[in-house]
Structure formats: structure tokens, C-alpha cells
Amino acid sequence: MPQGATATMSNVSLDRRAWNIRRKALLMGEVQGQGYIGQALGVADVLAVSYFHALNHRPGDPEWQGRDRFLLSIGHYAIALYAALMEAGILPEEELETYGMDDSRMPMSGMAAYTPGMEITGGSLGHGLGIGVGMALGLRQKGSDAFVYNLMSDGELGEGSTWEAAMSAAHHDLSNLICIVDFNDQQADGPSTKMLCSEPLDAKWEAFGWYVQRVDGNDIPALVAAFDRARTLSEKQPRVIICDTRMCKGVPFLEDREITHFVRVEPEEWAKALDVLEQGKPQ
Template structure:
């Protein structure tokens, strides 16, 4: 494949809104298989993943290890259900495997493991390590003379990890303009709101002070998400780039959006079909 060619899937006429809806639906179907899963995060980050894989990333669905690909690193291992959904949508994983989610010998364990899953670049977790790995990958690509980008998706909870800020310093020091950090700010952790556990505010000022080009947008507004990706990729400076995406847990399923605890949202057995039916009502063209 020529170095500058994007995959056929990224050139199709399926709207990003429909891609995001498909990702949400696949995540719900996988959750139904196990009766559990990090559904809140998957529904919330679906718009960012749709823009990542069907607007920004260069990759070859037939060859997940193609040297000319951009690298997408999932620092948040428990978001694996969301990544599996977009890998299926992108044609990297066969949709027929959806029903094996979380089962013995499945290529889709409940927490992501790179050795099992085509298209998964790293094993994410313990949390806080993804950005450090991304810095190393970006440096390696620079030394190879590659113009490919490294995207690292991390959670707002990881902003409380010292290793994240060590990596941020290293990225700026080495002028890694091929590194884009995507931060899912849904303000939820296992013990409560991220802002109440350990606030990272003022967040944009911090990233800027660490030498990064930083933006913050509504992560569930596809136009804003696409514009942020474009601004990050086309920024003329030699510093790494960060995009903070404010997202809503369980986006697209209103009765789940209002649950008090959404980090690992409880979905009753009879609610999976209800969630899918509610999602169907909002199906885009």
C-alpha cells in the first residue's frame, strides 16, 4: 500500500455519526454477551473513536501491522470493549467474533491485551503508562524517518498519575510533534468524580505549561471533534499535541446517562434490549 494512502474504509461515504452509532451498538451487544462491561465509557468515547478511525488515522484493515500506519494506543485497558467495537467497524476484527467477547480463548478479553487482538498496539494498564509508551513509539518513528502520528487515548483518572506528567515533559523535551494525546474527560472514576478525587484543573494551562499544544472540546460533538483532530495534526509548532474531550458517560442511552454510578454502570438483564431499542430510535442516516 502506498505510504500516503488511507484504507478504503476511511474513504467510504458512511457518515461519522453513523460510524459512532455503530460503535455504540456493537459495544452494547458485547456487553449483553457478558451481562457486564465498561459500557458507560464505550458509549461516551464512541464519537472520538469514529473520528479517529474514519477521519484521522491511516491504517490498512487487511494488515494491522502495516509499517506505514499511524499508531493508536489504548492506555485505558478497561476501555477495550470500545476499541473492539471500532476495530470491527474498521474491518480489522470480524464482526462474527462479537459473541465471543470476554470468553475463554477469545481474541477480545474484557481488559485489552495486545498479544491477543489484531489492531491493539499495547496492553493498557496499569493506568498511567500509555503516554510513556507513546513517547517511546513516537521517538522510534522519528528515528526511522517516518511521518506517521502516534495517538494515545487516556482517561482523566490517569491525569493523577505522576508517570503521565513525566511522559508529558519527555514528549515536549524531545519535540515530538508526531504525538497526539487524546484525553477522555468524563469526570468519573471508580470512587467518584475525577474532579473530586484529585483535580487536574486548570487542565489546559497545565498541558501548555508542560510545552504542549492543547485544546479542549465537547467530545460528543462530532464537528468539534473533527476540527480538533485537524488542528492537532496541522499545528505548525514542533511540540506534541493534547486534546481534552469532555464526554458524557453512556451517551446515546438516556436512561443510563442518568445513573448515579456510571464508571461500571449496572445494566439489568432486561435492560440490554431496552438500551438497544432506545439507541435504535436515534439511529442517524
């Protein structure tokens, strides 16, 4: 556990943290009757390991200068990050029912000006990694030992700005930059690999000078090992963890839907989804 995080966080298993994040995301989706719930369920394990194992942060002081920065490049994943921020105690859980409403601190697309713990406003895809490069350079100039984490989608691999940032990070030997790619192979128009295939992805990142790991993004022990390796690597190079995740993970009847990028959930199915999730509740 990073020294800046509260000790009480270690009392709950990472499996349970991920389950709690999924549940909170479903409850928020039920409030609006919609949301990018497939992504939230799929990336919950990555967020649990990020906030409750890897990140150095203080829940009561989200602006603490010594914190690791977690950038949500994919603004439409905001429902997932809000759930993680609530689970971490950065956002009060009582605000859950305000999700997406007027004057809420949790708009449907993430905005840094609204939400404690939201480091950047993610919108047009492909900008998060470039911002992360700037932050990593700035922190190094300050002599900070903080890390910058950038969570991005596989769809952003089709953006030229992503690869410009990747090249720049390697040029500057940014060993304090860790990119996390959520590879769920889904975009608005269909599978990512059919829209603009980025494979062989490991080899591409390596060619750009990055230390690469690829793991099952729904396997918590594998994620823990990958994050630990990324943090402790001695080589002076940026690090990327490619996480292969399953959309709607934890709710099988939603996992089986053909279209999961913006999965359609009928009004009566929210309660069903919560019931199904409850059946798999970990200790």
C-alpha cells in the first residue's frame, strides 16, 4: 500500500473493491437509465488495483502535491471513475443519486472543474497521454517521485496524437509515466480491431521505446504484478500495461449482448443486473 493512502483501505480485498465499484456504477446507471456501464463493469478490476494497491494518494486531500496523478483520457468512462472515487472516499457516496443531473459534481462525461479527484477533462479522445507527458515532465522538473497514470481506450490507439505522445515520452525517458490501455475491442461502430487494427500492439509500443506488459485486465493478481513491475522497473523508460478486459464483466446477461459499447439496459433490467452481481459477491 503506498504510504499516502489511508491504512483502512487495506482491510478490504481487491476483489471486493472491484465488486463495490461495479455495484456503484450500476446504481448510477439506474439513476439515469443509461450510461457507459459496459466499460465501467469491464474496467472495475483495473480501477480497484489502481486506487487500492498502486496509487499514492490521500482521500481526504485530493489536491495533495505528493499524490500520483490518475488521468482519465476516456471521458465517457466517468461513471467508472466516479464509482472508484466514491469507493476510495474521495467523493461522498450520498452523491450517487445525483449522477448526470443539473448541478451534479458527476456529469456524464468527466470534467476536472466539477469533480474532486478528476485530474483532467477527457473529451475528444487521444489527448490524455499527451497531457500525461507534460505532467510527468513537470513532476520530474520539480524533483517529485510521483507517478502519472493515464487510462486510455483501445479506440484511442487510432489517434495520431497518442503515438506522438508515446514517441515524446520515450525521447524524454519518462520513467514516471505509466499508460494503461483498456483493450475491450469495442468502439461505437464495432470491434476496435475491425475499425483500425492496432495489432501487434505489444511490438508497436516496444518499437516506440516503452516497457510493455500485456495482461488479463479482469485478473486481479495479474494486474497487481504488472503494476508492481511498472512501478519498480529500473530502466529509464515509460511503461505501458495493456489490459484485455471483457465488457459488462460480472453481469453475464449483459456480457452476452452483441452491442456493448453503449449497452442498452431496459428499465426492469437494472434491478436484475444488481441481483446477478450480488450472486457473485466476494468476501
